[in-house]
Amino acid sequence: MSNDGQSFNLDQLQSLLKKKDKRLEAMHEASKVLLSLLGHTKNELQLMQQGIEALAILLQARYGAISILDSSGEQAHFLHTGIDEALVKRIGHPPQGLGLLGIVVKENQVIRLDDMQQDARSIGFPEHHPLMKTILAAPISMNNKTYGRVYLCDKLDGELFSNDDEKFITTFANTLALVNFNLHISRRRKQIEKDLRLAKKAMEHTQEGVMMIDSRHIIRSVNRSFTSITGYSKQQVIGQSMEMLAVNIVGEKFLYDSLWCALESNGHWKGELNQRRSNGEVFPVWAVFDSVGSAGGESEQYVCVFRDITEEKKETQRIEYLAHHDPLTKLPNRTLFEDRLEQLFLSAKRYEKCFALMFIDLDLFKIVNDTMGHNIGDFLLREVANRMSSCIRSCDTISRVGGDEFTVLLSNINDCSDAGMIAQKILVSLSIPFCVNNHEIRISASIGIAMYPEHGRTYEELLKCADAAMYHSKESGNIYNFYSEVLGQEVNAQLEREEQLYSALERCELSVAYQPKIDINSLHIVGVKVLLRWHNSLLGFVQPSDFIPLAEQTGLIVPIGKWMLNHVFEQCLVWKEKGLPIASVTIPLSSRQFYDPDLLDMVSQALAASRLSAEFIEFEITKKTAILEVDKASRQLDDLKKRGIRVIVENSIEEIDQLGSHSAISADALKINATELQDITGAEKTLSSAESLIAKAHNLKIRIVAEGVENVDQLLFLRACQCDEILGNFFSRPIGAVEFEQLLIKDQRANSSFVREN
Secondary structure (H helix, E strand, O other): OOOOOOOOOHHHHHHHHHHHHHHHHHHHHHHHHHHHHHHHOOOHHHHHHHHHHHHHHHOOEEEEEEEEEOOOOOEEEEEEEOOOHHHHHHHOOOOOOOHHHHHHHHOOOOEEEOOHHHOOOOOOOOOOOOOOOOEEEEEEEEOOEEEEEEEEEEEOOOOOOOHHHHHHHHHHHHHHHHHHHHHHHHHHHHHHHHHHHHHHHHHHHOOOEEEEEEOOOEEEEEOHHHHHHHOOOHHHHOOOEHHHHEOOOHHHHHHHHHHHHHHHHHOEEEEEEEEEOOOOOEEEEEEEEEEEEOOOOOEEEEEEEEEEOHHHHHHHHHHHHHHHEOOOOOOEOHHHHHHHHHHHHHHHHHHOOEEEEEEEEEEOHHHHHHHHOHHHHHHHHHHHHHHHHHOOOOOOEEEEOOOOEEEEEEEEEOOHHHHHHHHHHHHHHHHOOEEEOOEEEOOEEEEEEEEEOOOOOOHHHHHHHHHHHHHHHHHHOOOEEEOOOOOOHHHHHHHHHHHHHHOOOOOOOEEEEEEEEEEOOOOOEEEEEEEEEEEEOOOEEEOHHHHHHHHHHHOOHHHHHHHHHHHHHHHHHHHHHOOOOOOOEEEEOOHHHHOOOOHHHHHHHHHHHHOOOHHHEEEEEEHHHHHHOHHHHHHHHHHHHHOOOEEEEEOOOHHHHHOOOHHHHHOOEEEEOHHHHHHHOOOOHHHHHHHHHHHHHHHOOOEEEEEOOOOHHHHHHHHHOOOOEEEOOOOOOOEOHHHHHHHHHHHHHHHHHHHHHO
């Protein structure tokens, strides 16, 4: 009896068994056909197309498809059967491999469903794909690598997919995986063979020399470039020791020994070697050695790739020469001169020798260069260099350090008379007229000489002394002069100030003076300008004009400026806590301070420490500073304004009419200096002009500050011009913190009285 309760007689049962046997026989035959197809088809896509068509016919499926993935897991090929091309176009794209089809690949498992609608995983099929009820899907995989998937949908007779169907599609998928694997191996083998052919071809055509060497250092093969570089033919070197190329010197033999030790220990070496060509010529090569493992895994074969670097070394030497020599005169440049001077310092100190440094400046050369042209000027410089070079010894050094400036190092001299003789010799050689394009050109020189150790023990000291002596020579008539005390008074004073300035902060010698800024209408204090002062125990009171440029030159202005900023903020905080707040403090900045990349961070730290706001600060710079590096200045001004910090730029009153540069527009205020105030005082005709110019600044929302007000006439004039703020000795000279505090108290009381009266 069947499962549904129907009974069968013997004839019916025999008929059913025969049908089943015939179907199994048909499946077996179809399987043989499929396997034959899979085993002999060469085209991969043709294989898959014919395979899915045969499989669908065999298992009586309405639809079938094979999906092959690429190395990243994305679908690379999709072949199908049971759907005509019109429907394919309407569907638009193949299934995306989500849901059920994704599980087949991700979990490497066979899926058989009798009713897809009952399974929530039945997603990923295109919108216009024919409706499906049953599905049988299997992964195409082998050795834990999945190549894709194959699936069938809905049998034509309406029956469900059976266990036999599942076994068959699994066998088909596995066979397809094996074919894909074999195809992959075949392609890989062909690619390796192709790569080997290309490598051999590249070896023959590369410009680098290549040789294969065995473990006994015997050359086994070489390429074409090897023969062209070395001059040896293949027959001359194959079977010979690689050492036949080596240069027979001790150092090179040691290098080759090191090379083989490195190859035996880590299988790699690279570096510069000297080799010998067939004609005996020695030449440099850059070589790279690598070991090539034998079949047994031992490094018994080596490959060497090398190139001739003769021209590279020549170019390197040329670049090195240009880096240390003046291209016009071929003399050593400043870099090489300073290096040789450093060596001379060490030698003279060790052996207690003296030497001389000459500073030579050509007289009237600029006139010759400007009037006769740069070609004549260049020719003249070359001739001057040749003549001066002929006057010195081989142990001496002459260099060109500027346009028409030269320096000479005289080593191993007994005393200053030796230097004087050479200086005189140079002057005599230059006194002979130069013949240029049928013209006689007469030129002379001024020479200053400084002696080591008498006049200095550093490059800077000697150069300053020689420079001072040279200028004295120029003033006294084109002769040579030695540095002396008389000539060096200013140099010594400068050096003394520099030495003392380095420790001024440590010795607490610096102080700050305060000068009030006055509102021109109310005549009350609206701010303060701070100024740096220096009183040294040895030098006494040093003028700002004498030490501030020195601080700028040496870079000391940066730490001094930081100290001043913190000191001023601390003092202003004290006044604020006493009920004497100041609206703003103006701090002058030098160029070095203004362009210091750490300026903003330094200000932020000082403000944080003093609990003052950024609007409290107003930095003052000169116009020269603002235009020194225009783009950088613009960025710095913008950054300061973003932080809320104001900037005042020193301008002349005439330059206000030219407002338009970024530095001017970015400034919050412009300052007019005292000299201009004296020039405009009493000139009635300038009043309307000054009013107009200041009004222009006001239209740009820029305040005008006048500095150096000395009398009431200047005050009245500036008030008539509608100037905003003033400061000068008419109100108060720069004073100390205690005096300024009293001035603040007095101004506050006067202001309070004014408020009560009004």
